[in-house]
Amino acid sequence: MLIKEDLDIKEKLKILSDSAKYDAACTSSGSSRDNSGAGVGNTVSSGICHSFAADGRCISLLKILFTNECIFDCRYCMNRRSNDVLRTSFTPEEVCTLTMEFYRRNYIEGLFLSSGIVVSPTHTMQLLLETVRMLRLVYHFNGYIHVKGIPGADPSVIEETGWYADRMSVNLELATADALKSIAPNKSRKSILTPMRQIQLGIRRNEQLIADSLFSGHIADCSASHDIGAVNSPATDYRPLPVMHPQMRDPRSSPNAYVPAGQSTQMIIGAAPETDYQLVTIAEALYRNYNLKRVFYSAFVNVNNDSALPSTEDGPPLLREHRLYQADWLLRFYGFTAAELLSEAHPNFNTFIDPKCDWALQHLGDFPVEINTAPKSRLLRIPGVGPRSVERILKARRHARLTFSDIARMGVVMKRARYFITCDGKTDELFRQDEDYIVSQLMDAEHRHALQISQNGLYRQLSLFDDNNENYAPLAAPICNNV
Amino acid sequence: MIICCCDGSVDGIFTAIYRAWEIGTSRTAISVTDGENMELFSEYRFFEADSRLAAKVASSISRKLSQEIYTQVYNAALSYEDDRGDAIYHFLIDAFKVGPGIASHLVNPYVMRVFELDRNVRREAHNFLGFLRFGQYRDAQGSFMLARFAPRNDILDLMSHHFADRLYNENWLIADTSRHLCSIHRAGNREYIFSDITDEYLNTLVDATREHTGSASIDSNEAIEALFETFRSSVSIEARHNEKLQQQLMPLRYRTYMNTYT
Numbered sequence: 001m002l003i004k005e006d007l008d009i010k011e012k013l014k015i016l017s018d019s020a021k022y023d024a025a026c027t028s029s030g031s032s033r034d035n036s037g038a039g040v041g042n043t044v045s046s047g048i049c050h051s052f053a054a055d056g057r058c059i060s061l062l063k064i065l066f067t068n069e070c071i072f073d074c075r076y077c078m079n080r081r082s083n084d085v086l087r088t089s090f091t092p093e094e095v096c097t098l099t100m101e102f103y104r105r106n107y108i109e110g111l112f113l114s115s116g117i118v119v120s121p122t123h124t125m126q127l128l129l130e131t132v133r134m135l136r137l138v139y140h141f142n143g144y145i146h147v148k149g150i151p152g153a154d155p156s157v158i159e160e161t162g163w164y165a166d167r168m169s170v171n172l173e174l175a176t177a178d179a180l181k182s183i184a185p186n187k188s189r190k191s192i193l194t195p196m197r198q199i200q201l202g203i204r205r206n207e208q209l210i211a212d213s214l215f216s217g218h219i220a221d222c223s224a225s226h227d228i229g230a231v232n233s234p235a236t237d238y239r240p241l242p243v244m245h246p247q248m249r250d251p252r253s254s255p256n257a258y259v260p261a262g263q264s265t266q267m268i269i270g271a272a273p274e275t276d277y278q279l280v281t282i283a284e285a286l287y288r289n290y291n292l293k294r295v296f297y298s299a300f301v302n303v304n305n306d307s308a309l310p311s312t313e314d315g316p317p318l319l320r321e322h323r324l325y326q327a328d329w330l331l332r333f334y335g336f337t338a339a340e341l342l343s344e345a346h347p348n349f350n351t352f353i354d355p356k357c358d359w360a361l362q363h364l365g366d367f368p369v370e371i372n373t374a375p376k377s378r379l380l381r382i383p384g385v386g387p388r389s390v391e392r393i394l395k396a397r398r399h400a401r402l403t404f405s406d407i408a409r410m411g412v413v414m415k416r417a418r419y420f421i422t423c424d425g426k427t428d429e430l431f432r433q434d435e436d437y438i439v440s441q442l443m444d445a446e447h448r449h450a451l452q453i454s455q456n457g458l459y460r461q462l463s464l465f466d467d468n469n470e471n472y473a474p475l476a477a478p479i480c481n482n483v
Numbered sequence: 484m485i486i487c488c489c490d491g492s493v494d495g496i497f498t499a500i501y502r503a504w505e506i507g508t509s510r511t512a513i514s515v516t517d518g519e520n521m522e523l524f525s526e527y528r529f530f531e532a533d534s535r536l537a538a539k540v541a542s543s544i545s546r547k548l549s550q551e552i553y554t555q556v557y558n559a560a561l562s563y564e565d566d567r568g569d570a571i572y573h574f575l576i577d578a579f580k581v582g583p584g585i586a587s588h589l590v591n592p593y594v595m596r597v598f599e600l601d602r603n604v605r606r607e608a609h610n611f612l613g614f615l616r617f618g619q620y621r622d623a624q625g626s627f628m629l630a631r632f633a634p635r636n637d638i639l640d641l642m643s644h645h646f647a648d649r650l651y652n653e654n655w656l657i658a659d660t661s662r663h664l665c666s667i668h669r670a671g672n673r674e675y676i677f678s679d680i681t682d683e684y685l686n687t688l689v690d691a692t693r694e695h696t697g698s699a700s701i702d703s704n705e706a707i708e709a710l711f712e713t714f715r716s717s718v719s720i721e722a723r724h725n726e727k728l729q730q731q732l733m734p735l736r737y738r739t740y741m742n743t744y745t
Contacts, residue, residue, distance in 0.1 A: 010713055018717040035651045042649045048613040049732070053719035056728025060613075063718055098710070101702075104628065104653060105617045107711045143649075301722045316722050395587035406590050 028109035030261030039140025070116030110144030125153035179272030206258035262293035275347035384416030497537035513568035559600035
């Protein structure tokens with residue numbers, strides 16, 4: 001293994017951010033905290049994007065590995081033990097300096113710290129803990145911090161890290177235990193789910209504690225008992241640290257809660273032969289049983305040209321990733337369940353139309369929905385209608401009968417919604433309750449979207465002499481849903 | 484029809500609304516432009532912004548309607564759209580008839596317009612919270628952080644409010660170069676003050692700092708920008724390259740003072 005000690009910080013940054021780029025999460029949302037007065041930084045619950053990379057992904061956090069040395073040998077990872085790549089590590093001071101300098105120039109919202117596994121999972125987690133603790137307590141950084149939980153690390157180290165982080169994540173990597181065994185032999189389902197459960201319980205315990213102290217009106221004296229000596233402990237001291245109690249923390253430089261922005265995870269899409277049905281079912285279980293804030297999906301890129309894994313020469317499976325994110329939103333904000341979207345018999349998403357339209361087409365009997373009277377749960381199921389436009393419709397219809405032009409202005413996407421709704425009993429001119437017809441219309445709309453051809457306005461008046469967009473002829477063959 | 488003209492600032496719009504109300508709501512309208520596109524059969528009256536009258540209007544809105552509606556109207560008044568004054572005026576006429584529930588009357592065109600203006604202002608402000616770039620500069624008084632931006636809407640106050648908390652321990656100056664206005668914050672303060680600022684001053688400042696630190700220095704603005712640029716390019720996944728998406732999410736107009744993209 002080639003380890004270079006004398007790299008300057010720019011070269012290190014280049015290598016260690018390049019290694020971190022396959023982690024999809026770069027969100028800085030879910031945490032809201034004012035500046036403490038002692039240092040720099042606050043957090044905003046909506047999150048803030050500071051830049052966009054050339055691949056169109058948001059840059060919100062300084063996303064880096066602490067080191068790209070690794071004792072694991074995961075087939076999908078370019079830093080696997082068996083690869084001959086240049087290895088390097090940051091020092092905690094370097095990570096802190098970079099974060100502080102970028103943050104005060106408003107380049108970033110905070111730090112996302114991950115790492116290759118060096119020496120042992122516990123040792124690695126200690127390094128991450130030491131870095132974020134230094135950032136909080138020595139540099140008084142009060143912005144957003146996202147830290148990876150290292151599978152297999154000592155629970156006490158993970159526990160303490162949570163007191164300095166806004167968000168933690170442990171990556172599930174692969175959907176099935178078998179795939180994990182063959183592709184990431186050093187990780188196991190158990191070593192991943194254990195820290196995930198630990199963080200979940202830590203968050204819940206802390207929430208109860210805060211609720212109790214609010215209820216009893218007791219405000220803990222936070223400043224008195226904080227042991228500043230622990231902060232300056234030498235970097236070589238890797239003894240597990242005692243679990244910190246919330247009252248011990250320095251209130252000026254730490255978040256007020258344990259992992260306040262919750263935890264997330266990530267699955268690689270297309271490295272193993274799992275179906276979309278398996279993926280959404282797992283995502284649903286994670287949201288339900290582990291209270292995750294987000295599940296991220298990362299289209300597989302075969303960086304090692306590993307012959308045991310699928311080739312991605314034609315590009316990573318981006319459309320599949322897109323469909324999974326669409327389904328993920330349906331689970332979290334639209335009241336859908338995984339079983340409604342897919343089944344064993346129908347295990348993959350339609351490549352031509354999005355999961356919500358697909359569902360609506362299979363339940364044409366439930367439509368059209370009357371905008372002026374339907375309950376919220378039914379409005380949410382209309383293609384082209386989202387939670388925000390539903391809120392606006394519910395408010396506005398108390399005072400007036402809504403028309404098509406009203407709801408279009410409220411944010412309803414008419415090119416999808418028009419086939420599924422009535423306004424005051426009336427249908428749109430293009431409405432026809434015919435599956436083949438709607439499929440062809442919706443596909444046309446998606447096709448235009450894919451080609452980045454802009455439409456003028458969401459709603460078009462039908463013109464007699466314009467036939468390039470509105471194809472009334474039903475398709476000869478039904479569209480196959482399994483591709 | 485009597486058209487009440489004003490300078491387009493929040494105080495100006497509120498003053499014009501106060502005056503128009505005095506004259507009678509059935510025969511008045513508000514204009515924020517300097518009598519461009521004048522109508523033949525209207526009478527034009529210009530009113531200087533009067534902070535005392537503006538405060539009266541502001542307090543009636545928050546007292547008789549609600550704080551949320553005041554925030555919405557205030558944001559809408561920061562918009563760059565020429566119809567903002569008249570939209571707010573008609574919105575308020577209806578609002579004082581209906582009461583605090585007015586915000587849900589989205590079918591009313593004035594309510595919808597104020598909703599849209601507010602949303603547009605907040606959206607631009609939110610984007611600039613991320614895309615604003617500070618650098619370390621110095622003048623005769625000492626060293627401070629400087630950020631320049633050229634927004635469409637008058638969002639300097641919204642931006643300053645955010646950074647007064649976030650960069651509480653820094654001296655900073657944020658300059659709106661499209662309005663030649665700036666806000667100045669002293670380290671350790673929750674408040675900031677507004678002032679005029681010229682492009683000449685800003686340019687001299689930038690040049691003088693570059694000469695003083697030298698772009699080769701490890702902690703010069705150029706060196707740290709280059710470091711961030713290294714990060715920005717290496718964190719991008721080659722196989723997913725998509726500049727169109729990048730530009731859609733970060734339009735060019737936000738990058739005027741983003742040196743790392745030039």
